[in-house]
Amino acid sequence: MSTPPYMTLISEVLPVIRRDFVIADPTLLNPNNANPLYDGEWLQLDTNYKAARGADGSGVHEAIVPSWQLFAERGRYDTQSIQKAPLLFIGGYEAETSIYLVTGLSIGDPLVVQDVTIDGVTKRGLAKLPVGSGEHMIVGYVTRLPTGKVRYYKTEPHWKHV
Numbered sequence: 074m075s076t077p078p079y080m081t082l083i084s085e086v087l088p089v090i091r092r093d094f095v096i097a098d099p100t101l102l103n104p105n106n107a108n109p110l111y112d113g114e115w116l117q118l119d120t121n122y123k124a125a126r127g128a129d130g131s132g133v134h135e136a137i138v139p140s141w142q143l144f145a146e147r148g149r150y151d152t153q154s155i156q157k158a159p160l161l162f163i164g165g166y167e168a169e170t171s172i173y174l175v176t177g178l179s180i181g182d183p184l185v186v187q188d189v190t191i192d193g194v195t196k197r198g199l200a201k202l203p204v205g206s207g208e209h210m211i212v213g214y215v216t217r218l219p220t221g222k223v224r225y226y227k228t229e230p231h232w233k234h235v
Contacts, residue, residue, distance in 0.1 A: 079191070080113020080142065083167040083224065090163035091144055094118070097125035099156040104148030108194045111147055113170045115140040115186040115197040115212070116160060124160060126197050127186075135203065136186035136210050139230035142168075165229070169222045172198035182215045183233060184225055199223060202235065209233050 082089075096102055097119050101110045110116075110126075117127040117140045124143075127136060141160040145152050152158045174189045182201050189198035202209055211233045217224035 077112070077147065079111045079172050080144075080168055080170045081222075082144075083169060084165075088164050089161050089166050091159045092162040093155075093157040093159050094122075094124040095157050096152075097121065097123040099153070101126070102149075102153045102156065102158065108196075109147050110143055110145075110158070111172060111191065111196060112143060112145060113168070113172050113198075114143045115172075115199070116143055117141075117186075124158060134188050135200075136197070136212075139210065140186040140197065140212060142170075142227070161227070163229075165227055167216060167224065167226050169217075169219065169224045170199060171222050172196050173223045174198065174200035175223075177201050178215055178218060178223060180215050180217065183209075183211045184213045184215065184223075185209050186212055199225065202233070206235060209235065 116124040117138050119125045144159045144161050178201050184199045187200045188195050212230050213225040213227040216226050
């Protein structure tokens with residue numbers, strides 16, 4: 074079982090630009106929701122320029138558009154009242170998260186965003202670049218593997234052909 078905090082920033086936060094975005098489904102900001110947003114979960118912008126989980130939870134659903142990390146703890150009253158939440162939007166940083174898929178990770182592996190199961194519910198987290206051909210949206214690289222977490226360097230989202 075994973076316990077909060079689900080994301081810990083290792084780098085200084087000052088060079089990272091965070092932006093507040095309206096949440097597409099503000100009920101996910103309520104900590105009593107069946108599947109609330111967790112700190113460190115990856116969100117993408119929908120067609121209305123609102124932050125959304127980006128998948129319906131019915132499978133792997135690797136992100137095919139850029140995603141950014143939520144930088145707010147679950148249950149914050151300010152995010153619930155204004156229905157906005159901060160995303161780490163511009164700049165590279167090093168962080169650790171427990172919202173990831175453990176399978177086959179090694180130091181240096183490129184990471185993508187996809188559905189992962191945490192505490193029995195589906196979240197958007199990090200996973201190793203899948204085997205096979207095609208285009209993949211890379212969001213970072215593994216730098217360390219502490220117990221129960223993955224440390225990674227987050228880069229600007231970019232495409233990689235394999």
